[in-house]
Amino acid sequence: MQNNYYKSDINILGIETSCDDTCAAVVQNGSKILSNVVASQNYIHEKYGGVVPELASRKHIEVITIIIKEALEQSGLGLKDISAVSVTNRPGLVGSLLVGVGAAKSISYGAKIPLVAVNHLKAHLYSNILINPEQEGGFIGLIVSGGHSSLYVIGCDWSISEIGHTVDDAAGEAFDKIARFLNLGYPGGPVIDKLAREGNPSIIELPRPMLDSGDFNFSFSGLKTALIYRTRRNPEIMSKENIPHLVASFQESVVDVLVEKTIRACLEFKFNEILVSGGVAANSRLREKFEIKAKENNIEVHIPPIPLCMDNAAMVACLGYHEFMRGNFSNLDVDVYSRSDI
Numbered sequence: 457m458q459n460n461y462y463k464s465d466i467n468i469l470g471i472e473t474s475c476d477d478t479c480a481a482v483v484q485n486g487s488k489i490l491s492n493v494v495a496s497q498n499y500i501h502e503k504y505g506g507v508v509p510e511l512a513s514r515k516h517i518e519v520i521t522i523i524i525k526e527a528l529e530q531s532g533l534g535l536k537d538i539s540a541v542s543v544t545n546r547p548g549l550v551g552s553l554l555v556g557v558g559a560a561k562s563i564s565y566g567a568k569i570p571l572v573a574v575n576h577l578k579a580h581l582y583s584n585i586l587i588n589p590e591q592e593g594g595f596i597g598l599i600v601s602g603g604h605s606s607l608y609v610i611g612c613d614w615s616i617s618e619i620g621h622t623v624d625d626a627a628g629e630a631f632d633k634i635a636r637f638l639n640l641g642y643p644g645g646p647v648i649d650k651l652a653r654e655g656n657p658s659i660i661e662l663p664r665p666m667l668d669s670g671d672f673n674f675s676f677s678g679l680k681t682a683l684i685y686r687t688r689r690n691p692e693i694m695s696k697e698n699i700p701h702l703v704a705s706f707q708e709s710v711v712d713v714l715v716e717k718t719i720r721a722c723l724e725f726k727f728n729e730i731l732v733s734g735g736v737a738a739n740s741r742l743r744e745k746f747e748i749k750a751k752e753n754n755i756e757v758h759i760p761p762i763p764l765c766m767d768n769a770a771m772v773a774c775l776g777y778h779e780f781m782r783g784n785f786s787n788l789d790v791d792v793y794s795r796s797d798i
Contacts, residue, residue, distance in 0.1 A: 469538045471544070477766070478523050497515050540571070540780045541572070545557050545574070577796075577798050584758050585774055586760065586771065598714065600733075605627045605714070628736045634706055660698070667716060687702070715749050723755075729757075733759075734765060
């Protein structure tokens, strides 16, 4: 596989199918997004209140070729112009991952270009490079999504070490479960974000779990349980006029813990920059509170635009570019994994 290694521009085709979004993108030289196509499955999983793995993988099979073709067409490039194909192979739903990895292997073999398998979580952190290509490392990273709520120390060489994680539900998972409990719809994060703007978080008080635990771990299952018990003790909270206050309080508790622990980590490890990524990073209150608290502590916070917070293939292509430049290629027998640390 030598034909595209030394083009003047390095064009990476990225493929992302770790959960229920079918994504393909073309990124040039690690930061210039030529295309970024996402096919959502929310309409399929909405009636179940969460992702059904078998349905997700079936839909990936139906649309993966179409989405890859569209990404290439939007980029104005053909496979002959692609330097490598980068694909998520961990962590995620195994059935979904297999579809993306299978497509990437076929392209790599057929076009005789390198295959670069990457970690979905690491790709989320690299999404910030798409906005600031000069980012060199030396900060705290927070990944907060439907499946993950984790803190990392990122060295100047982009070495990544986990310092904290959720011990039960991730933040996005908790949003989905509360939205399902309150019959607000799916996905829960955007619904709660919108409805909370109409509420007052101070009216209904909820705990801040593990805020003072002395470590950098998170826990949101107990907060979910506290809200449910509160509504059982006080059924009037479930009235139409009180629901905005209830979800505003829930959101404020989640946001307070995420922001406070991330700021503490930044101060403890003597950094002055924070990278925030993952689907929950699209939450308007989280973004607002990070801006306020970071300014108070002379810390700079980087959060990608909302489309790059969600699952997307541009971040996969970005990470793939850096692995390509390091010579970290994958064999065609590379496997997929449901769980994986960075």
